[in-house]
Amino acid sequence: MAKVITQFPRKVRVVENVFIPMPDGIQLAAKLWLPEDAEASPVPAILEYVPYRKRDGTRTYDQGSHAYWAGHGYACLRLDIRGSGDSEGLIDDEYTPQEQQDGVAAIAWIAAQKWCSGNVGMVGISWGGFNGLQIAALQPPALKTIITVGSTDDRYATDIHWVGGCLSKDNFDWSATMMANNDLPPDPEIVGEKWRAMWDARMRHNSPWILNWLKHQRRDDYWKQGSVCEDFSRIKIPVYAVNGWADNYSESIPRLLAGLDVPCKGLIGPWAHSYPHHATVKPEIGWLQEALRWWDQWLKGNETGIMDEPRYRVWMQESLSPKTCYHERPGRWVAEPHWPSENIVWRKLHLNAGGALEERKRRTAPLPICSPLWVGMAAGEVGRYGDQAEWATDQREDDGGSLVFVTEPLAERTEILGAPQLDLVFASDKPQALVAVRLNDVAPDGSSTRVTVGLLNLNHHKSHEKPVRLRPGAKYKATVDLDDIAHAFPAGHRIAVSISTVYWPIAWPSPELATVTVFGSRTSLRLPVRRANPADAQLTPFGEPEQAADTPLNKLTPSPLCRRTVSRDLLTGKITVYFPRWTGHTELSDINQTVDAQGLCRYTILEGDPLSSTIETDYRVKLKRPDTTVMHHSIGRMTCDATHFRIEVTLDLYENDAKIFTRSWDRKIKRDLM
16 A cells, blocks of 8 residues: 655645636636646646546545645646546547547646646556557647556557457447446536536437447557557657556557657556556555656656666566466566567477477377357456456366467476467368467466467458458468566476467357367467566666545445356356446545446356357446436447347436436447458
């Protein structure tokens, strides 16, 4: 837990709300933390820009971080995106050009204030990390640097929508989450009497974003917009990119380091989807101090020494037995002066007869695999927050429906850093198929821990932009990229690679159960083996976590609508996976408001029938404040047939327990080799 700091070099004044005008007349709402003497002695500004409701959503975290930086001489702003929280206008989607242009306008306004020195930085995790990169690519003059946490350079390849060109379980799930956020009303204490008109406009405008996302099943212009990898050269300012191995965005960091031609640093710890000083997966670090060194370097021009340290620093994770939840990952910090690194040696292992994984290539008969639909049931989450049963279980369970290749016990410790790859030669008996590839750490007792995973829609084997229908029986080549990882395999353990044609519910299955034939003699696994570097022992240690005092908060955990469970009806063959979602009871005593939320996602499938795939969501969010109580309740369902996906959603909104609005959607969207 972070140490609370109460004394700072500068006294801080908190302004609950300021409105920032946009060129079209819309006003965006921001909270401001300001050194008391900033108008006499202007300071640089730090902007965080997300839709998660500064007033009653991110209130507590915002205070602990922004008040800390403000106390060290920065003006900090937490800005609600257009149409969210207390900002005017309407929100249509994530990462839109409008959102980015609003960000550019907000930065210009901030830089022109008499308390600002004219230098602005951006910081954010997830959404705020995404738009920091996107706005940096637009090159607003006052924006001098960004810190991006848990974000991506490629909206198609690395986000919650698609995994290797397969439809991710989180696509529908995240749409339901945002729907529950988007029609909550603004606060009359901030916006005045117009709050009800703003709320009415929101509820009538709100719709399931999945209806738009599913229209873009390949990497088209929709996903390229906002993907800074399309032209890294557009970013001209220093970038600090941060994530954790337990999150699903870590692979974007080495891509940013390789693609950006600006001062840049990358940091990956053991963390889940969180800031490094508020991590559920330990060890935490003094992240606010580390960020302060970055801000001082690039916003104040002070030499802090941060750029004298290695470009890429990661937590090398030690081997652990498989568990569904980790609160600590043993390991050590290692670093590379640049990335890609000459310290990485690629080791090729061949998939040989008898399930042998060997450096020597042997002749191997073709190996067919048609995985049962229960493979992946215990795969855990795509991205993790760290305090639920979100990790994969012992991989022997999924290995029962997979092709498995295993090395002999390792003679010496082997560390990897990077993205393993499987160079696959295959044939399919159906025109559509997918593969899931898992890299596992097998202990002497036989227990198997998943190290990293990669998926590929085999119709995308040439390109995510131009998928092709497979010719049954024809041979194809593909490269399956597994997620970047840093992992140490101990001596005596074995390295295993497992290949399946199903990974439900992580990936929506192909319309037919396909048998994929793997040509082992021409298929190999490539591992990024990291050589020992004595300089690791000389790395500057991080400080202990610190923060400013939070706003008053009483947070309870009510009984969730479900727990993370997997069930299997042996009579009907029905498999059900439950995931709890947005659940909590939060009392915000300083503004006399309470937020109650409960949500669930339920994934079901019938063994042998991929067309029975179903996702169901149920979200209930209640906001209680002195003037009224409002509630959002939405129920969603996604199903399919051989040619189309079907989306059914019902939305009900309540005020003081009376239903005031209802709407429903029932749409079919054609499958595009998905």
